[in-house]
Amino acid sequence: GENVEQHPSTLSVQEGDSAVIKCTYSDSASNYFPWYKQELGKRPQLIIDIRSNVGEKKDQRIAVTLNKTAKHFSLHITETQPEDSAVYFCAANINFGNEKLTFGTGTRLTIIP
Amino acid sequence: DVKVTQSSRYLVKRTGEKVFLECVQDMDHENMFWYRQDPGLGLRLIYFSYDVKMKEKGDIPEGYSVSREKKERFSLILESASTNQTSMYLCASSLRLAAYFTGELFFGEGSRLTVL
Numbered sequence: 001g002e003n004v005e006q007h008p009s010t011l012s013v014q015e016g017d018s019a020v021i022k023c024t025y026s027d028s029a030s031n032y033f034p035w036y037k038q039e040l041g042k043r044p045q046l047i048i049d050i051r052s053n054v055g056e057k058k059d060q061r062i063a064v065t066l067n068k069t070a071k072h073f074s075l076h077i078t079e080t081q082p083e084d085s086a087v088y089f090c091a092a093n094i095n096f097g098n099e100k101l102t103f104g105t106g107t108r109l110t111i112i113p
Numbered sequence: 114d115v116k117v118t119q120s121s122r123y124l125v126k127r128t129g130e131k132v133f134l135e136c137v138q139d140m141d142h143e144n145m146f147w148y149r150q151d152p153g154l155g156l157r158l159i160y161f162s163y164d165v166k167m168k169e170k171g172d173i174p175e176g177y178s179v180s181r182e183k184k185e186r187f188s189l190i191l192e193s194a195s196t197n198q199t200s201m202y203l204c205a206s207s208l209r210l211a212a213y214f215t216g217e218l219f220f221g222e223g224s225r226l227t228v229l
Binding site for chain 1: 144146148153154155156157158161163169171172203207209210215216217218220221222223
């Protein structure tokens with residue numbers, strides 16, 4: 001089955017600096033890579049996703065990059081703010097007609113004011 | 114706005130008890146999922162369903178079963194609860210898109226189960 005590894009498990013960043021979270025996946029057939037944000041006590045919510053036909057996608061201060069050859073993808077958050085503090089999960093799909101997502105183990109991001 | 118509702122936010126059960134976790138979504142989504150969330154282990158898929166009465170095992174189905182009798186409702190059943198099933202359980206749903214396209218997951222608030 002699909003295996004998704006995520007690093008680092010915890011990350012502390014000074015407010016205003018950038019944060020980068022990295023994930024690797026094992027199934028070369030995967031074609032969809034979302035990122036979910038889970039604030040304390042809340043449900044995970046999709047913040048950005050990328051499909052395998054593009055290498056980068058941006059949405060304001062967040063961006064995701066994908067390297068299909070190396071089978072890794074990364075989340076980049078620029079100009080970090082206190083509200084960016086949360087647990088972030090990467091995921092990858094299994095591409096055989098179903099829509100199962102395998103998640104990474106999560107990164108707890110803390111923004112230091 | 115998609116709403117995924119889990120019937121119980123907090124449950125405390127005893128070892129050996131049968132436990133039902135209910136999930137209802139109101140957006141006519143075809144796909145429904147049960148995940149388990151544990152610190153350091155992320156979100157692990159227990160079971161999913163892509164249609165009424167259909168179910169498929171996820172990565173950790175042992176000790177669990179599911180039921181989907183209606184499109185909007187997906188139930189997770191612990192036949193005989195054990196202490197290692199103490200966890201946060203998250204239900205999710207997604208819309209069926211075109212072939213080979215995976216849709217956004219919409220999660221419920223979670224059900225925190227403690228088994229004593």
